[in-house]
Amino acid sequence: MNEGQDWIYSDIVKDHFLNPRNFLFGDESKFDFDAVGVVGNPICGDQMKMYIKVKNGKIEDIRWKTYGCASAIASTSALSELAKGKTLDEVVNISAKDIDDYLGNLPKHKFHCSVLGHQALADAVKKYRAE
Amino acid sequence: MVYLDYAATSPLLPEVITAMHEAEQKFFANASALHTPGHLAMNKIEETRKLLAQLINANPDEIIFTSGASEANNTVIRTFAGHKIYTSPLEHHSIDEAARVLGGNKKPALYSYMFANNEIGEILSIENIIKKAHKNGDYIHSDLTQVLGKLPINIKALDLDYATFSAHKIGGPVGVGALFIKDGAPFKSLIIGGNQEGKRRGTTYNTAGIIGFGAALKYAIKHKTWDIYDAKIRALRDGLAKRILEEIPGSSLNTDITPGKSLPNILNASFQAAEGESIQLYLDAEGIIVSTGSACASGDIKPSHVLMAKTGDAEVAHSSIRFSFGLDNTEEDVKKVMQVLPGIINRLQKISTIERES
Numbered sequence: 001m002n003e004g005q006d007w008i009y010s011d012i013v014k015d016h017f018l019n020p021r022n023f024l025f026g027d028e029s030k031f032d033f034d035a036v037g038v039v040g041n042p043i044c045g046d047q048m049k050m051y052i053k054v055k056n057g058k059i060e061d062i063r064w065k066t067y068g069c070a071s072a073i074a075s076t077s078a079l080s081e082l083a084k085g086k087t088l089d090e091v092v093n094i095s096a097k098d099i100d101d102y103l104g105n106l107p108k109h110k111f112h113c114s115v116l117g118h119q120a121l122a123d124a125v126k127k128y129r130a131e
Numbered sequence: 132m133v134y135l136d137y138a139a140t141s142p143l144l145p146e147v148i149t150a151m152h153e154a155e156q157k158f159f160a161n162a163s164a165l166h167t168p169g170h171l172a173m174n175k176i177e178e179t180r181k182l183l184a185q186l187i188n189a190n191p192d193e194i195i196f197t198s199g200a201s202e203a204n205n206t207v208i209r210t211f212a213g214h215k216i217y218t219s220p221l222e223h224h225s226i227d228e229a230a231r232v233l234g235g236n237k238k239p240a241l242y243s244y245m246f247a248n249n250e251i252g253e254i255l256s257i258e259n260i261i262k263k264a265h266k267n268g269d270y271i272h273s274d275l276t277q278v279l280g281k282l283p284i285n286i287k288a289l290d291l292d293y294a295t296f297s298a299h300k301i302g303g304p305v306g307v308g309a310l311f312i313k314d315g316a317p318f319k320s321l322i323i324g325g326n327q328e329g330k331r332r333g334t335t336y337n338t339a340g341i342i343g344f345g346a347a348l349k350y351a352i353k354h355k356t357w358d359i360y361d362a363k364i365r366a367l368r369d370g371l372a373k374r375i376l377e378e379i380p381g382s383s384l385n386t387d388i389t390p391g392k393s394l395p396n397i398l399n400a401s402f403q404a405a406e407g408e409s410i411q412l413y414l415d416a417e418g419i420i421v422s423t424g425s426a427c428a429s430g431d432i433k434p435s436h437v438l439m440a441k442t443g444d445a446e447v448a449h450s451s452i453r454f455s456f457g458l459d460n461t462e463e464d465v466k467k468v469m470q471v472l473p474g475i476i477n478r479l480q481k482i483s484t485i486e487r488e489s
Contacts, residue, residue: 008412017409017412018413018416020482023482024482025478025481025482026481038484040484042445042446042449042484042485043445043446044426044445045406045425045426045434045445045449046406047484047485048484049484064482065482065483065484066482066483066484067404067405067406067483067484067485068406068409069406069407069408069409069425070408070409070412072406072409073409073482113426
């Protein structure tokens with residue numbers, strides 16, 4: 001896992017877990033979004049929603065909600081930072097690896113189950129474009 | 132730090148540390164040897180055997196030491212390889228996985244039913260299983276790992292054929308366990324080669340570890356720890372349960388805290404819309420140490436089989452936290468938990484994709 005450190009995840013994961021960025025706290029009507037995408041299933045232990053506000057083909061603002069473990073929360077938080085200000089074409093190409101690189105590599109067994117937010121983001125973009 | 136993970140392992144008692152330090156200096160010789168230092172080491176090992184026999188009401192000859200509860204459990208299952216093996220749905224993986232791999236259809240059968248579960252603390256009613264097994268000429272094993280020191284144990288009255296114990300749940304060292312084998316019950320060695328343990332288990336005796344186990348047993352007997360668990364620890368556990376239900380919306384108990392239904396030191400609770408590993412690690416960041424039945428925490432993809440068997444609800448299992456108390460816990464510890472837990476759950480519920488029902 002995180003050998004040599006005193007916490008199970010890296011410092012940057014810990015920071016995004018303890019101080020998550022851009023989360024949507026409480027009722028989703030508090031954020032004026034253009035589209036929302038979803039991925040995952042609570043039965044499997046992780047579910048994420050990405051809410052996007054689009055202006056001039058770019059992500060002007062973004063919020064998320066997550067039900068999941070520490071790396072699920074941290075990876076969604078990291079994704080929201082990665083996506084902000086980018087064009088829709090750019091954000092649909094954000095991969096799990098990009099999120100993992102940003103966070104300084106999650107433990108392998110966490111990677112597949114908790115780095116899912118980019119799929120929710122792509123889903124949101126698809127829904128926005130379909131409108 | 133508020134440590135509430137005693138059911139996973141407990142810190143060494145000061146008496147155990149002292150005894151093990153002495154053992155490493157004075158009783159280092161191979162306990163199987165005929166020379167005096169070896170003989171003295173063996174005497175200390177036999178002291179521990181007598182203490183355990185006294186505590187559980189068995190004969191010392193019916194006890195062998197093992198590397199822990201998993202080995203003791205595996206030894207019993209392997210003895211019945213190819214035989215029909217019945218297990219409760221709440222067994223430790225060292226029982227249920229071994230039974231799945233090694234079980235067959237031969238008679239006599241083995242029933243392996245733990246006396247009390249480690250994740251939710253449930254006390255199983257095994258009296259009828261024991262009677263049923265013996266009526267049909269079958270055998271019964273019970274994993275008593277979580278029970279030792281927590282409740283009085285009388286193996287003869289229970290009429291068990293095999294029982295498993297572990298040192299590190301009662302303030303003894305990790306790496307030492309014991310298996311009770313009723314005189315005359317079938318037995319096959321797991322570790323073959325060596326005259327140790329009456330030819331029942333090869334390997335040089337773990338003298339210092341067994342002496343540490345003895346010191347922990349002596350402590351349990353001297354202080355009648357089961358009485359302390361029944362009074363002081365039960366009050367702490369029940370107090371925490373009450374406050375969780377009253378102060379945290381969406382909380383529910385997976386442990387039945389009615390006296391007689393569960394071990395007095397274990398409380399398992401679920402928090403709707405909040406995931407267990409996140410709860411565990413937010414608590415960890417506040418210096419509060421607990422465990423969870425969530426899949427994420429175990430490195431597995433499935434949540435706890437025990438909570439799935441009890442609730443049938445993966446979300447409840449993923450959202451579960453186990454608080455397990457030890458003799459050192461205080462009222463202050465419960466207060467510290469309740470200073471931060473409601474806020475942690477509220478925050479996780481508010482950022483969750485799942486809506487909390489009322």
